[in-house]
Amino acid sequence: MNQSEYLKIIKLAKTAVNEYKNWGEEEIVTEQLVQPKKQEPSLKPSKNIEQDKNAEQLLEELKKKVVNCQKCGLGATRLNAVFGSGSPYADIMFVGEGPGFQEDHKGQPFIGRAGDLLTKIIEAMHYTRETVYIANIVKCHPMKDSSNPELRSNDRPPTPQEMAACQPYLDEQIKIINPKVIITLGASSTRALLKTEDLMSNLRGKFQEYNGIKLMPTYHPAALLRNPNLKKDVWQDMKKVMAFIGKKA
Secondary structure, three states, X not given: OOHHHHHHHHHHHHHHHHHXXXXXXXXXXXXXXXXXXXXXXXXXXXXXXXXXXXXXXXXXXXXXXXXXXXXXXXXXXXXXXXXXXXXXXOOEEEEEOOOOHHHHHHOOOOOHHHHHHHHHHHHHOOOOOOOOEEEEOOOOOOEOOOOOOOOOXXXXXXXXXXXXXXXXXXXXXXXXXXXXXXXXXXXXXXXXXXXXXXXXHHHOOOOEEEOOEEEEEEOXXXXXXXXXXXXHHXXXXXXXXXXXXXXXX
């Protein structure tokens, strides 16, 4: 190994240490940072091949219904329906509030700064966006001024009526994917699924159940951008999820 390669490894090790510190970890086994990282086993489908194909097909059929949906006023003002993305046999399903400006324009969930942070959380859990599933409680962009979808800072929480209209689509996604854990991101999705008005500070970090599936409420990535001190709480919540699934933090 030449000097430049050695320095590169040292730099990567320091970066890794800082990432762990950002998530509130107090102890790092430094040997793990300089030893070659073991290849993560590929996440194999929990169903057989025919069932997997069926799950993909069922999600595609459901997506067509969502794209053409006009069950509430959001369908008339959206640019794109944001169905969801990821693996149809995911262990973990993240459920957020609803699409924002960028998601509405791209048709993909959780992009932009909050999406980047969610990606980091997923990767810290030793998954990728392709091996989990990401969706929202509503599939269309709730706007303050629905007459101007090109207006920035135009997002608002979905109303109870909008969530009620859209929730059957989410329920069908959950049924098809059948994850081991649902992680609700923020108050809207948590309260909608758990039928509660309790504060997120009281709900987060405590396993609940939704349709027989474990549900872990935690803060929305956007809240972490506003208050980075919440990162430690979210990481503690994610470690509980990993322990339940059988993954090491």
